Amino acid sequence: MKGFKGWLCRRFLPDWARESLVEENKRLQGQLAEARAEIAKLNAYLDGLEAGLRSQRRIVINNNAGEG
Structure with missing residues (x-):
């Protein structure tokens, strides 16, 4: 595909393009x-x-805040 794209550009595009x-x-x-x-x-x-x-x-803090 690369060769076809190169051929297409060389064949049909003007020099400036x-x-x-x-x-x-x-x-x-x-x-x-x-x-x-x-x-x-x-x-x-x-x-x-x-x-x-x-x-x-790893530091685990258990303060039993939920109990009470």
Whole structure:
């Protein structure tokens, strides 16, 4: 499918539209890379937060407030 799309663009698009399409694709690839890097960073943060919460001591307070 990729080859067909390339052939279609080369065959029927004018030069200015093809150049515009290539520039737009490069810009979007950059944005995608930035978004993937941010997602990886946030996932690492979440993993650390979950590990920290799991390692905390469990404190149970029983003050019998409901009885009386």
